[in-house]
Structures are given as C-alpha cells and as structure tokens.
Amino acid sequence: MLDYQKYIDILDDWIVNRDKTVVAVFIVTTLILSAGFGMTATDSGTSQFTDGVPAQEAFDEVNDNFEREPFGEGTGSTTLIQKDQNVLSKPAILNMLEAQNRLTQRESQDVVGTTSVAQAVAQTLDPDAETLPEQIDAVEAASQSEIKSATRTTLERQPAVAGLLSNDLNREEPSASATLTTVTHEVSGVSSSAGTEGSSPLTPIQQEAEFIVSSVDGDISVFGSGLISAELSSVISDSLGLVVPAAVVLILFFLIIAYRDPFDLLIGLVSLAMAIVWTFGFMGWAGIPFTQMLITVPPLLLAIGIDFGIHAVNRYREERVEDVEPTPAMRTATDQLLPAFFIVTGTTVLGFAANGTSQLGPIRDLGFVASVGIIFTFLIFGIFLPSLKHFTDRQRVRYDLPEFSIAPIGSEDSAVGKSLTIGVTIARRAPYVFFALVLVSTAAMGAYGTGIDTRFTTEDFLPPEENPGYVEVLPEAVAPSEYTVTKQINYLEDTFESGESDTVTIYVEGSLQDGTALEEIYRANQDPPDSFVTAGGSADTTSILTVINRYERASPEFRQLVAQNDQNGNGVPDQNLPTIYNALYDSPYGDRAASYMTDDFTRTRVVYSVESDASQQEVTDDTRAVADEFRMEATATGSVVVLKAVSDVIAESAYISLGLAILASAAFLFFAYWLLERRPGLGAANLIPILLTIAALAATMRYLDIPFNVLTGTTLSIGIGLGIDYSAHLVHRFSEEYRGDVGLLEALDISVRGTGGALAGSMVTTTSGTGVLVLAVVPILGQFGLLIALSVLYSFVASILVLPTSIVIWDHSRGTLGTLLSSSQSRSVN
Known part of the structure; x- marks a missing residue:
C-alpha cells in the first residue's frame, strides 16, 4: 500500500504549524490572479459553435466565392420593419421614404444604398426620380388613386417586390399590413457564419438607426445582426445580474444554517470567493474569452466549494465536540478529508475534462476551465480553509473569543442524523431485493433517456419574447432590459414567410x-x-x-x-x-x-x-x-444544414464525453481505492449510485422535453463529476471506519450520520445555488441550472439510499469470493 500518509503529514504540518504562512501565500496568489479579470474578453455570439464544422467551412467557401454584396465588399445591411393599416397608402409610403432619407443623410450611417417597396412605387410614378428627395416629391405630387395604380403596375412588373410585403397582400386593391426595407451600409468585418457574432461593427450603426427612425411618423422599427449581437451581450450581463445576487442570498442563508458560526461562515465565504477569483483570473491570463457557456462555471464551483467547505468544518467539529484541541482535531480531519477530496477532485475533473473531446470549441473551453477551477477549489478548501480555520480557532482560544456552535450536522441524536439512516436500514433488511430493484430501475430509466432530442438554433441564446412574470416585480435597478429581437424574429417568420422560403446549398467542386x-x-x-x-x-x-x-x-x-x-x-x-x-x-x-x-x-x-x-x-x-x-465532389451546406451539423456534434459529444467520463472515473476509482485502501471493489460500489443518477437525469430530460443543446449536452458527464462527489465522501469515510472491531453496518451507520449530515447541508445549499440559474433571462441557462440542481439532488438521494446496499453487496461478494478461493485451494491440496 502506498504510504500516502507522509505526504498528508507534510500538508498537516503546514496547515497547523505554519497556518499564517499558508494564508499569506494564498492571499498573494489571489491578488496576482485577480489581475487577470481585466484581461477577460467576452464572446456572446453563436458563430463560435459553428467554427470547424465541415458544413460551415463549405458555407464559408460559398459566401467567399459567390455571395457578392450588391454594393460591393465591406457592406452590411439593416432591415426596417414598417407596420400600418396599409403600408401601401400615401402617408405610409412617405413615412418610409422619409426614414430612408434621414438615414442616408446621416454621415455616420455610411449608407450606400436602400431598397424598398416605397422606392419602387415612387420610381413607377416618376422614372426619373433617382434620389430619395426626388422620390418623396413624386409621391407627394400623386393622388391616392395614382399611387394605387402605380403600386399595381409595380407588382406586375417587379414580382420580387411582393417578397417585401406581408402575407396579407391584396394585389387588386393594393394593401398590406407590413413591409420590409433594406438599408446597406459601408462597413467591414461582417460575418457570414450560420450563427451570430458576439460583437458586430453594425451594432452602433443600428442602435443609432433606431434613434433616427424613431423621429419619423408611423410604426417603423429597426432590425439587424448588430442589434441581435447587442442583445446577446446584454443577456449575459442581465443573467449574471439576476443569478448572482439570488445565488448569494440563498447560499448565504443555507450556509448560516450549516455553519451556525459567523467566523466559520466568513471563512467559507472567503474561500468561495477565492475559488471564483482564481478561476476567472486564470481565464484572463490564459486569454480564454467569457462566453454564455461559462456562466455555468460559478454555480458549479460554488457547488463543489460548498461541499468541501461544509465537509472540512463538519469533520473538524466531530473531533472538537469530543473536547479535542484545535491542532490535533485539524490533523485528524485533514488526515481523512484530503484523500477524500483527492478522490472527489480526480473524478470530478475527469467528468468535466471528458468534454475536451468535443469538436465544439466552447464546450472544450467549458471542460478545461471547469477542470482548472475544480483543482483550484481543491487547493483552497483542502489547504487554505483548514489553515485559516486553525488560525482563527487558535486566536479564539488566545483571546477567549466566544464559540457559537461546534456541533456537526447530522450528529447521532439529531433529527437529520436519524433520518439519514434509511439506506442503512434497507441494506440491513433486504439488500439483494433492493439492489435488484435499483439495477432494473437504472436500466429502464437509461433506456427511456436514450430518446432525448438534440437541437441547436440561434434562438436558444436569445431571451424569450416576453420576460418572465417575476421580472415585473423586480426593482428597476436589477430588472433586465426590455428585449425586442425575439419578438421581431417571430413576427418576421409569421408575417413574411410566404415571401421568402428557407434555402439550402450544394457546393460542387470539380x-x-x-x-x-x-x-x-x-x-x-x-x-x-x-x-x-x-x-x-x-x-x-x-x-x-x-x-x-x-x-x-x-x-x-x-x-x-x-x-x-x-x-x-x-x-x-x-x-x-x-x-x-x-x-x-x-x-x-x-x-x-x-x-x-x-x-x-x-x-x-x-x-x-x-x-x-x-x-x-x-x-x-x-x-x-x-x-x-x-x-463531382459535392457538399451539403446552408444555415439549416450547418445548425443540424452542430446538433449532431452536440449529441455525439454528449454521448462520447459521458462514456469517457464513466470509464475514466471507474478506472480512477478502482485505482484510487486499490492504492489507498487495497479495496479496489469499493470503486464499483461507488459507481452504482452514479449510474442511477445519470439514468434518472436522462429520463428527466426526456420527460420534461429538455433537449441536448450546447449547455444541456454537458450535464450528463458533469453529473458524474458532481455525483461522485457525494458517494466518494461516504465511501471514503466508510473505509476509514470499517477497520478493527467495527462491524460493516456499524461503520455504515457512523459514516451516514457523520458524513451524510454534511452531504445534506451541501445538497440543500448547492441545489439552491445552482437552481437559481432558472432565473436567467435565457431559457437555455434555466434548463442547465435545473438539470445541475437535479443531478445534485439525485446524487445525494442515491448516495444515502443506494450506497449502503452497494457496499453490503460488495462486502458479501468479497466473502463469497474468499470462500470460493479457499475451497478451490483446499481441493487442489487434496
């Protein structure tokens, strides 16, 4: 057996004998990494998910070779949407021409051309009216009947004009309730990707266009890729503005209950803040941009950090409640917790790192950043928090400061502790029946969960058409912006669908x-x-x-x-x-x-x-x-094909990363328990609750019609990382207790009451902290938060209920195997 104890003894020595030095080193490191905050860029577009996809590469070649802008390269367009009882009436046509004219006259708009039904009608009235002022004069000089006649003629001679009018177009008595106008600007750097860019040179132009058009009579609005990009960026800040305060309030509330001591609470909060600062500071130093997907990292780090923090303090309190002095109590706590934290960190990192196999860059970034963040969390809560806790308690003794509570969660006589032993009772009375039921349930839920749908659309990242009801009661200072893009997209699809159908492209080379x-x-x-x-x-x-x-x-x-x-x-x-x-x-x-x-x-x-x-x-x-x-060589492409290709990659990534996470975690657990305890079979017992959790999570996704997308596609592999957290703590505590004269069920009972109490506090706090993502403005973030919260809840329940039975089955199998081997050896001798 590896003598890992000498390495823990070295850490123990630093934690209890050089606690001030450890705290100082971590504070200095925090200051250095915090400088990276100012270096972090933001990428809020969806085109990042299409990079490297073969269909997108073909689409890029098509655009490079064939999509010639009507006014030359280096141009971008803005769409004006006009709504009226009849946009083909004289006043409505004049309003649209006036809007075009004001945009054209503003130098900052860099307008190089405009196209509208109003212009076409004006030029039918006066073929020599080439400028917008001349076209306005032509319409003003015409009567309503002349305009009707000119509109009929325009629709007959230029059939394409009908595509700029709403579906309710009446050609006999020309009328329509809406029309579109295209304004082309001279601007460089406009993307042709199937997704949307995180930042666009059209954003300031279209934001100014909104102001200019608002000065014109009539209902005319502005729509374009620049405004979509602006809302995508706004959604990130608004979501963080809603999620972070709510998470802080909930986490603070439950941590107060878990710690019941202001000093311990402060230590826990400082450690959580350091984990976030280290991770995002590292992103800045490493040049990794902040994307929508990385919004999920803070709740995930909080989930692991809260768990580690409560376990560290709770295990320490188990010793202190027996009147053990701070230094030996901390030594005992870290002796047991550091190996457990190591196991949890290793499996959790493997769960996140499995996403590194994805073809999509943002998913790889999520796996990498989360893995680095978990390692930072291990260092902070495994070394810094015990050092700071030890230093604080020594000062309490020195200055006779009050101790508010040193009772651990889930002590033997507490209501929490008693309620957590249900799984032990089941393992004592009917382990094989219950184990068979677990296996059948896991298989059934896993089979049902294979029917999860996969989707990827730009709309996934846009806010809903109507803000959720809870937004209405929020103070104006924290309420999110009023969003319009989704409403306009839906309006365009519903109103102009007949005028413009979807297209796909086959790119032929030869x-x-x-x-x-x-x-x-x-x-x-x-x-x-x-x-x-x-x-x-x-x-x-x-x-x-x-x-x-x-x-x-x-x-x-x-x-x-x-x-x-x-x-x-x-x-x-x-x-x-x-x-x-x-x-x-x-x-x-x-x-x-x-x-x-x-x-x-x-x-x-x-x-x-x-x-x-x-x-x-x-x-x-x-x-x-x-x-x-x-x-000849032919490639299917176009925005529909590209988005479907991304969906396929998402599904492929989800299943590959899930398989890798299971295999890597299983191998790591077997190796870790063999190395530390010479009990590799405990790795199998550890995995059973996790497989049940993943199956239940997949079944829940299908039942709630939550598809695999760029965020939810990562939840199964992440669920392994988070789920193993709960079962690994219990298994390691059991392995520590199941020595000497302590029986199997007694060791399970002690483990569940002690570590199970910390798990309960961690679960309540973590589900609340991650569950607040449902408040995010973007539904895709809400789905992710719900699934992560459910994965934590399922992991806790499976660990408390199923793990004791898994351990009993493991122990019985050891005895059976030993008996078989002994019998075999005896027969050989005879």
Missing part, C-alpha cells in the same frame, strides 16, 4: 468544363425529395443553369449557341461548355453568372428552396442525399 457537368446539375434537380419545394415536378432551384436559361430568353444568338451544343435536346448544353461560359460572362448576365460559378469554372453552387415547416433533420438528410448524386 471541372465544370466537362460535357456532363451541367447535366449532373440538371439530373440532381429531377425527382426532388419531400422537403424540397417543387416547381413543375422539378426542384425549385437557382444555379448556373438558371442564369443560362434567363440569358437564352433574352438573346436569340445565345439561345442558338446553347441549342447547337445540346446533344440530347433537353435544353442543357453538354459540349463546348467553355465557349458557352465565356459568352455568358461577357454578357449583361456576367455578374449574375459569377454569383453561381467561379471564373475558373471549377466551383459552383446550387441553391434549393425547402419547405419552411420541414425539420432540420429532414432537410439535412434530403440535401445530403441530393449531394451524393453528384459525381
């Missing part, structure tokens, strides 16, 4: 000069899958073929050229393609051709319209199936 290249595109458009929009039996698509067909209708010479090179008469040229391409690029349709095919004829995109009510899964499967029909 020699497009080969005779079969265009035929491949043509064949892929035939017999489209169910999720694709159809037109005349073929897929509703735009591609280089679309541009060729349009130029054919406009140019008899080009039509003849195509016909001469169409061998099978299906309207698709299949020879001399470079000649056709060159003629197309030299025509007025050259720019449009360049938006679908590169000028070296090696890459092209085919854009398909898909049903708006089709699921991500259906659209992605169908798009990939169509891409597989190409002989």
Whole structure:
C-alpha cells in the first residue's frame, strides 16, 4: 500500500504549524490572479459553435466565392420593419421614404444604398426620380388613386417586390399590413457564419438607426445582426445580474444554517470567493474569452466549494465536540478529508475534462476551465480553509473569543442524523431485493433517456419574447432590459414567410468544363425529395443553369449557341461548355453568372428552396442525399444544414464525453481505492449510485422535453463529476471506519450520520445555488441550472439510499469470493 500518509503529514504540518504562512501565500496568489479579470474578453455570439464544422467551412467557401454584396465588399445591411393599416397608402409610403432619407443623410450611417417597396412605387410614378428627395416629391405630387395604380403596375412588373410585403397582400386593391426595407451600409468585418457574432461593427450603426427612425411618423422599427449581437451581450450581463445576487442570498442563508458560526461562515465565504477569483483570473491570463457557456462555471464551483467547505468544518467539529484541541482535531480531519477530496477532485475533473473531446470549441473551453477551477477549489478548501480555520480557532482560544456552535450536522441524536439512516436500514433488511430493484430501475430509466432530442438554433441564446412574470416585480435597478429581437424574429417568420422560403446549398467542386457537368446539375434537380419545394415536378432551384436559361430568353444568338451544343435536346448544353461560359460572362448576365460559378469554372453552387415547416433533420438528410448524386465532389451546406451539423456534434459529444467520463472515473476509482485502501471493489460500489443518477437525469430530460443543446449536452458527464462527489465522501469515510472491531453496518451507520449530515447541508445549499440559474433571462441557462440542481439532488438521494446496499453487496461478494478461493485451494491440496 502506498504510504500516502507522509505526504498528508507534510500538508498537516503546514496547515497547523505554519497556518499564517499558508494564508499569506494564498492571499498573494489571489491578488496576482485577480489581475487577470481585466484581461477577460467576452464572446456572446453563436458563430463560435459553428467554427470547424465541415458544413460551415463549405458555407464559408460559398459566401467567399459567390455571395457578392450588391454594393460591393465591406457592406452590411439593416432591415426596417414598417407596420400600418396599409403600408401601401400615401402617408405610409412617405413615412418610409422619409426614414430612408434621414438615414442616408446621416454621415455616420455610411449608407450606400436602400431598397424598398416605397422606392419602387415612387420610381413607377416618376422614372426619373433617382434620389430619395426626388422620390418623396413624386409621391407627394400623386393622388391616392395614382399611387394605387402605380403600386399595381409595380407588382406586375417587379414580382420580387411582393417578397417585401406581408402575407396579407391584396394585389387588386393594393394593401398590406407590413413591409420590409433594406438599408446597406459601408462597413467591414461582417460575418457570414450560420450563427451570430458576439460583437458586430453594425451594432452602433443600428442602435443609432433606431434613434433616427424613431423621429419619423408611423410604426417603423429597426432590425439587424448588430442589434441581435447587442442583445446577446446584454443577456449575459442581465443573467449574471439576476443569478448572482439570488445565488448569494440563498447560499448565504443555507450556509448560516450549516455553519451556525459567523467566523466559520466568513471563512467559507472567503474561500468561495477565492475559488471564483482564481478561476476567472486564470481565464484572463490564459486569454480564454467569457462566453454564455461559462456562466455555468460559478454555480458549479460554488457547488463543489460548498461541499468541501461544509465537509472540512463538519469533520473538524466531530473531533472538537469530543473536547479535542484545535491542532490535533485539524490533523485528524485533514488526515481523512484530503484523500477524500483527492478522490472527489480526480473524478470530478475527469467528468468535466471528458468534454475536451468535443469538436465544439466552447464546450472544450467549458471542460478545461471547469477542470482548472475544480483543482483550484481543491487547493483552497483542502489547504487554505483548514489553515485559516486553525488560525482563527487558535486566536479564539488566545483571546477567549466566544464559540457559537461546534456541533456537526447530522450528529447521532439529531433529527437529520436519524433520518439519514434509511439506506442503512434497507441494506440491513433486504439488500439483494433492493439492489435488484435499483439495477432494473437504472436500466429502464437509461433506456427511456436514450430518446432525448438534440437541437441547436440561434434562438436558444436569445431571451424569450416576453420576460418572465417575476421580472415585473423586480426593482428597476436589477430588472433586465426590455428585449425586442425575439419578438421581431417571430413576427418576421409569421408575417413574411410566404415571401421568402428557407434555402439550402450544394457546393460542387470539380471541372465544370466537362460535357456532363451541367447535366449532373440538371439530373440532381429531377425527382426532388419531400422537403424540397417543387416547381413543375422539378426542384425549385437557382444555379448556373438558371442564369443560362434567363440569358437564352433574352438573346436569340445565345439561345442558338446553347441549342447547337445540346446533344440530347433537353435544353442543357453538354459540349463546348467553355465557349458557352465565356459568352455568358461577357454578357449583361456576367455578374449574375459569377454569383453561381467561379471564373475558373471549377466551383459552383446550387441553391434549393425547402419547405419552411420541414425539420432540420429532414432537410439535412434530403440535401445530403441530393449531394451524393453528384459525381463531382459535392457538399451539403446552408444555415439549416450547418445548425443540424452542430446538433449532431452536440449529441455525439454528449454521448462520447459521458462514456469517457464513466470509464475514466471507474478506472480512477478502482485505482484510487486499490492504492489507498487495497479495496479496489469499493470503486464499483461507488459507481452504482452514479449510474442511477445519470439514468434518472436522462429520463428527466426526456420527460420534461429538455433537449441536448450546447449547455444541456454537458450535464450528463458533469453529473458524474458532481455525483461522485457525494458517494466518494461516504465511501471514503466508510473505509476509514470499517477497520478493527467495527462491524460493516456499524461503520455504515457512523459514516451516514457523520458524513451524510454534511452531504445534506451541501445538497440543500448547492441545489439552491445552482437552481437559481432558472432565473436567467435565457431559457437555455434555466434548463442547465435545473438539470445541475437535479443531478445534485439525485446524487445525494442515491448516495444515502443506494450506497449502503452497494457496499453490503460488495462486502458479501468479497466473502463469497474468499470462500470460493479457499475451497478451490483446499481441493487442489487434496
């Protein structure tokens, strides 16, 4: 057996004989790490989750090669949403033109162009009205009947204009309740990712645009990626503003009950604060940005820190209540707790670190930061807190300061202690029946939990359309902002859905000069899958073929050229393609051709319209199936496909990290108990409650319809880390008690009453501290907080109820195995 005691004795010596030095070192380290706070950047966008995803990489290539801004590179757009009884009336059209004009005249807006129904109608009234002031004059000079006539003409001549009008458009008596206007700004650094950026150069422009547009009559609002980015950033600060005070109040309340001593309470709070400072200071020094996912780290560190703190103080009090002096009492406490803290820290770190296998950077960052934070927590609560506690108690004795309470939680005669022995009673009376019931329940809940859905959308990170009811009663100083983005997104989807359908893209790479290249595109458009929009039996698509067909209708010479090179008469040229391409690029349709095919004829995109009510899964499967029909290299992409790819990565990460966490934790537990106690089987007993907890958590997620997303996808592996915390403390305490003349059930009873009491206090405090995440403005954070709180609750219940039976089964199996081995040896001798 490893003589680990000598290392603990070294730590004991520092803790009890050099406590002032230890405290000073930790304070200096805190000051150094705290400087990292000012270095921490914030990344609140969702595009961070799409980085490195193959579908996003293809999407980036499509945007780089084909998405040419109508006003050139380095531009971004803002959408104006106008609502009115009739946005096609003369007053409404004038209001929209005035809003466009005021934005254009403001130099800071850097407007390079605008597009609206109002402009189109004005230019129908006066084709020479090219500027916004001239268009305003044209509309002011026209009567309402002239405007109606001009609107009908505009809708007939420019069908695309209808896409800027709401679904309730009446073409006969032109009217609509809403319209969209696009304002293009000259600005660099605008992302084309399927997600949203955490910061956007459009944010200040669109925030100013809101102020400018508000000065115009009528109901006109501003919408754009810059405002979405601003709200994403605001959501983080608002969530922290709600969660942190609530967590502090609840944690403080329950810690007062757990410690019942102002000195111990202060020591615990200082240690918790140090764990947070160390972790986030380290992030600043390491250059790791603060994201939405890392909002979850403080509650997790608080969960572990509270547990360690209550255990340290409680175990120390168990000795002090027997009139043992502070120094020997602390030595005894740390002798038992440091190995237990080591086991808990090792398994918890493995649970978090398992997320390092994820393809998504933010999930890897969460695993890494949380793992580092847990190690810091171990150092602070395993060394600093006992040192500070020992120093404080020595000063109490020296200066005769009062002791408020030294009674541990869950003492033998307390109500808490008596209520915690239910599991021991079950283990004494019917261990095998109860164990079989646990195994069946675990298998049943695990099987049910495999049906958890997986989702990833930008809306996951946006606040709800309406703030929760509790927000209304909060003081104005802490109440979150009034959010509008989600409401506008929903309004746009409901109001303009018919004007603009979802699309997917197939990115094709290869020699497009080969005779079969265009035929491949043509064949892929035939017999489209169910999720694709159809037109005349073929897929509703735009591609280089679309541009060729349009130029054919406009140019008899080009039509003849195509016909001469169409061998099978299906309207698709299949020879001399470079000649056709060159003629197309030299025509007025050259720019449009360049938006679908590169000028070296090696890459092209085919854009398909898909049903708006089709699921991500259906659209992605169908798009990939169509891409597989190409002989050239073809990649399915587009925002729908990218988001589904991220969902797949989330699910894959969740299951892989869960499997790794279980295997790594099992290996660590077996090794640790073999190394420390020569009882590796205790590792198996330790795992049983954890497997039950994970199965129950997965079943709860499915029952409550909580999907795997970038946050909740980590809860199962994190649940292992947190759950082992509870069972490891009990198992290690049992191994310490189960020596000499102490019987099995007596050792279990002592362990449950002593350590179980600390576990109860830790559970109540931790579930409250992590559960307050449900107050976060973003529902995804609320789901995560609920699941973490449930994982702690389930872990506690499983440890108290199931672990005693697991240990009894383990002990019986040892005896059975020993008997079998003895019998085998006896037969061999005979």
